[in-house]
Amino acid sequence: MTDKYLVEPDIGFLNEVVGLGGDTLKKCYQCATCSVACPISPDNKPFPRKEMIAAGWGLKDRLVSNADVWLCHNCGDCTTMCPRDAKPGDVMAAIRAYAITEYAQPKSIARAVNDPKKLPILLAIPALIFIVVGLITGLLDFTPGGGEIVHGKFFSTWLVDLVMIPASIWMVAIFALGLKRFIGDIHQNALATGKTDKEKIEPAEFIKALVRVIPRILKHSKFSECGENEERATSHMMVLFGFIGLFIVTGIFFVVLYIFGIHGPYSQLNPVKWLANIAGVSLVIGSALMIKNRLAKTDQVSTYKDWSLIGLALALGLTGMLTEMTRLGGAAGLSYTIYFIHLIFVFALFAYLPFSKLAHLVYRTVAMAYAEYSGRKF
Amino acid sequence: MTDDKQAPASGSILVVGGGISGLTTALEAAEVGYEVFLVEKNPYLGGRVAQLKQYFPKLCPPTCGLEINFRRIKDNPRIKVLTMADVEKVSGGPGNYKVEIKVNPRYVNENCTLCGECAKACKMEVSNDFNFGMDRIKGAYLPHEMAFPARYVISPQIIGAEDAQRAKDACKYDAVDLDMTAKTLNLDVGAVVWATGWQPYDANRIDNLGYGRYPNIITNMMMERLSAPNGPTKGLIQRPSDDKAPESVAFVQCAGSRDENHLPYCSYICCMASLKQATYVREQFPDAKIYIYYIDIRTPGQRYEKFYQDIKADENIFLIKGKVAEVAEDPDTKNITVVAENAVTGEKTRQTVDMVVLATGMQPTAATTKLPADLTFNADGFIVNDFEKGGMFAAGCANKPADVMSSNQNATGMALKAIQTLVRR
Numbered sequence: 180m181t182d183k184y185l186v187e188p189d190i191g192f193l194n195e196v197v198g199l200g201g202d203t204l205k206k207c208y209q210c211a212t213c214s215v216a217c218p219i220s221p222d223n224k225p226f227p228r229k230e231m232i233a234a235g236w237g238l239k240d241r242l243v244s245n246a247d248v249w250l251c252h253n254c255g256d257c258t259t260m261c262p263r264d265a266k267p268g269d270v271m272a273a274i275r276a277y278a279i280t281e282y283a284q285p286k287s288i289a290r291a292v293n294d295p296k297k298l299p300i301l302l303a304i305p306a307l308i309f310i311v312v313g314l315i316t317g318l319l320d321f322t323p324g325g326g327e328i329v330h331g332k333f334f335s336t337w338l339v340d341l342v343m344i345p346a347s348i349w350m351v352a353i354f355a356l357g358l359k360r361f362i363g364d365i366h367q368n369a370l371a372t373g374k375t376d377k378e379k380i381e382p383a384e385f386i387k388a389l390v391r392v393i394p395r396i397l398k399h400s401k402f403s404e405c406g407e408n409e410e411r412a413t414s415h416m417m418v419l420f421g422f423i424g425l426f427i428v429t430g431i432f433f434v435v436l437y438i439f440g441i442h443g444p445y446s447q448l449n450p451v452k453w454l455a456n457i458a459g460v461s462l463v464i465g466s467a468l469m470i471k472n473r474l475a476k477t478d479q480v481s482t483y484k485d486w487s488l489i490g491l492a493l494a495l496g497l498t499g500m501l502t503e504m505t506r507l508g509g510a511a512g513l514s515y516t517i518y519f520i521h522l523i524f525v526f527a528l529f530a531y532l533p534f535s536k537l538a539h540l541v542y543r544t545v546a547m548a549y550a551e552y553s554g555r556k557f
Numbered sequence: 558m559t560d561d562k563q564a565p566a567s568g569s570i571l572v573v574g575g576g577i578s579g580l581t582t583a584l585e586a587a588e589v590g591y592e593v594f595l596v597e598k599n600p601y602l603g604g605r606v607a608q609l610k611q612y613f614p615k616l617c618p619p620t621c622g623l624e625i626n627f628r629r630i631k632d633n634p635r636i637k638v639l640t641m642a643d644v645e646k647v648s649g650g651p652g653n654y655k656v657e658i659k660v661n662p663r664y665v666n667e668n669c670t671l672c673g674e675c676a677k678a679c680k681m682e683v684s685n686d687f688n689f690g691m692d693r694i695k696g697a698y699l700p701h702e703m704a705f706p707a708r709y710v711i712s713p714q715i716i717g718a719e720d721a722q723r724a725k726d727a728c729k730y731d732a733v734d735l736d737m738t739a740k741t742l743n744l745d746v747g748a749v750v751w752a753t754g755w756q757p758y759d760a761n762r763i764d765n766l767g768y769g770r771y772p773n774i775i776t777n778m779m780m781e782r783l784s785a786p787n788g789p790t791k792g793l794i795q796r797p798s799d800d801k802a803p804e805s806v807a808f809v810q811c812a813g814s815r816d817e818n819h820l821p822y823c824s825y826i827c828c829m830a831s832l833k834q835a836t837y838v839r840e841q842f843p844d845a846k847i848y849i850y851y852i853d854i855r856t857p858g859q860r861y862e863k864f865y866q867d868i869k870a871d872e873n874i875f876l877i878k879g880k881v882a883e884v885a886e887d888p889d890t891k892n893i894t895v896v897a898e899n900a901v902t903g904e905k906t907r908q909t910v911d912m913v914v915l916a917t918g919m920q921p922t923a924a925t926t927k928l929p930a931d932l933t934f935n936a937d938g939f940i941v942n943d944f945e946k947g948g949m950f951a952a953g954c955a956n957k958p959a960d961v962m963s964s965n966q967n968a969t970g971m972a973l974k975a976i977q978t979l980v981r982r
Contacts, residue, residue: 208815208852208853209852209900210811210815210852210879210880211878211879211880211882211897211898211899211900212880212882213882214882214898214905215879215880215881215882215883215896215897215898215905216765216882216883220905221905222904222905223903223904223905224903224904225898225903225904225905228898228900229903260765260818260882261817262811262815262816262817262818262819262880263817264817372903
């Protein structure tokens with residue numbers, strides 16, 4: 180053997196992956212059972228065996244820029260079959276969590292989002308912004324009065340959008356910057372490891388691949404191929420469709436408000452309102468099911484990155500539904516308070532999304548589109 | 558042996574298990590002057606070695622090593638062999654054990670001349686455990702050609718049936734005695750050596766490797782019987798589904814070994830066994846392709862390493878680093894496709910072969926059968942030797958997975974330990 184390869188392990192990376200739930204990675208003895216056990220792993224350069232050894236050696240660059248870690252849906256088939264009781268599925272999840280913080284800048288926010296001690300500060304920021312901006316502009320009225328409960332009188336829709344629109348722009352901008360590096364990196368990685376024969380990324384072809392992949396994502400077809408926890412696909416679908424439904428509702432009412440000038444609250448008979456209610460309930464039930472599944476599954480590691488995301492989804496759903504219910508029930512003070520809390524979580528969703536586990540929505544979609552584009556054989 | 562120079566015998570030694578380790582312990586102790594009881598549960602001595610086609614280090618057929626040992630036993634009045642016997646109870650302490658042994662009826666006495674008339678007279682057939690159920694034998698049978706004691710056995714399965722009477726009537730030497738019953742013997746011994754050996758790990762428990770579902774997936778011990786001249790096919794390697802000569806064979810290493818879901822330890826012998834079995838196939842079918850899937854090839858020592866190097870140089874033998882984790886059968890051809898990731902190239906490979914051999918590991922007998930004595934076991938069922946306490950010792954594979962060579966070395970050592978117990982009394 181004349182090929183020389185000097186391994187330069189990144190111990191800090193290794194320790195972080197261990198801390199993010201990848202603590203079993205050193206048990207791996209490279210038998211490659213996992214790569215065969217995985218129902219969604221491709222035939223050329225399958226995962227997660229190669230990721231396990233790279234993680235064990237602390238080869239950060241080979242993992243963070245590796246699209247394959249995103250193709251894994253953490254079903255746990257590999258973990259069940261592992262002869263060493265290592266948990267490749269959890270190691271992959273830990274690498275993904277690390278990769279998110281690598282691509283989301285500024286890093287200090289990424290670190291705060293993944294640190295439970297910083298949670299009160301992160302939630303206090305939107306509260307403070309709301310109060311300060313609200314009081315300066317006069318768009319926040321603590322004594323809305325009136326017989327009917329109208330949230331817009333307490334917390335003006337102008338104020339909502341004054342904060343949320345910049346927050347969404349911030350989110351999109353951070354994702355755009357992250358994705359730019361991400362796509363370049365995963366392509367380089369694929370070239371270096373022989374996963375693709377495409378030399379350059381053709382934008383038009385890539386978009387076509389993305390279009391082909393999206394129905395698969397919506398149907399959770401890859402997700403459902405994993406044998407170990409099929410039920411997870413159901414709860415995940417409920418949460419995803421809950422979010423999509425609420426996104427559509429928000430979009431429609433945004434148009435209704437600013438273009439047609441019709442203010443809420445809208446009638447319960449309105450079909451858009453039906454969609455809102457169904458999506459909200461779906462979000463609450465889906466995230467509650469996720470909590471139940473995670474608590475029941477003792478062979479899978481659940482860390483702060485998992486709990487904080489499910490918690491946020493549940494909190495968004497619950498506060499949203501409760502705001503509506505207390506409004507219909509006529510409990511003005513309670514309804515306004517819950518609405519305020521709800522908006523804090525909405526802000527958290529937008530502003531912290533690129534730094535949290537929820538960023539998988541973007542990275543996984545792109546990675547799956549790239550796999551489709553680059554012609555990985557599944 | 559020069560009798561006047563031997564050590565004074567005080568008390569006797571019980572050796573449990575008549576495989577290669579038990580034979581060695583018994584002979585080593587007896588040949589320096591100690592009285593030995595050798596207890597074996599099967600109707601014959603020789604244990605697992607008797608089932609092999611060839612064994613390491615010199616690839617001898619089992620006759621080679623066992624025959625000389627049987628000769629030594631025959632010539633040595635100090636060894637008392639009890640076959641078809643189970644140790645029921647051991648009480649007492651070092652130097653002074655009381656042992657209860659149940660001797661099951663063989664229904665054939667020492668008049669037997671191996672004429673075989675009893676077997677011919679039998680009409681019923683029973684599954685042949687010696688060949689792992691790959692063939693059937695008559696209810697009156699000789700376990701194998703080299704069986705020691707060289708005497709027929711009547712299977713308890715035909716006792717009470719007409720066949721038993723037919724066998725008795727056919728015997729011209731009055732050797733069949735259907736009135737035999739189980740006897741209990743009580744022995745006083747000074748030391749006990751447990752050479753209870755091993756059994757192949759139950760391949761039915763390895764869900765993903767298809768044993769029991771697909772006929773052309775067999776175990777390595779079945780492969781030994783298939784290749785052995787005294788096996789079910791008289792040594793012709795053929796696949797079970799259609800008796801076809803295999804054109805390709807895949808060996809699946811670590812089938813149930815080094816696996817937390819099965820046997821967490823390395824069974825030590827399976828790498829060498831598969832490399833050896835590759836030569837069986839190559840000798841019979843010079844064009845056959847052999848695929849050996851492994852996690853690590855473990856060939857301890859210079860001799861074994863040399864053997865591995867020779868196998869590696871064979872252009873019809875392919876060694877693939879990657880554990881087989883999935884198998885599938887083609888329902889028409891009954892061919893088997895094994896799936897593994899080649900960890901060197903990073904490609905998932907699917908290889909279709911005529912036949913698959915699972916290199917199943919060693920499970921100590923004590924893991925599934927409780928030994929009736931105050932012994933310490935590790936989590937896997939191997940006996941942990943307590944030399945402080947002394948008196949009882951484990952030899953060979955009852956103590957750890959081992960090949961014949963290390964079992965014999967270990968067994969010799971345990972014979973000495975047993976003797977020390979007697980002398981220090």
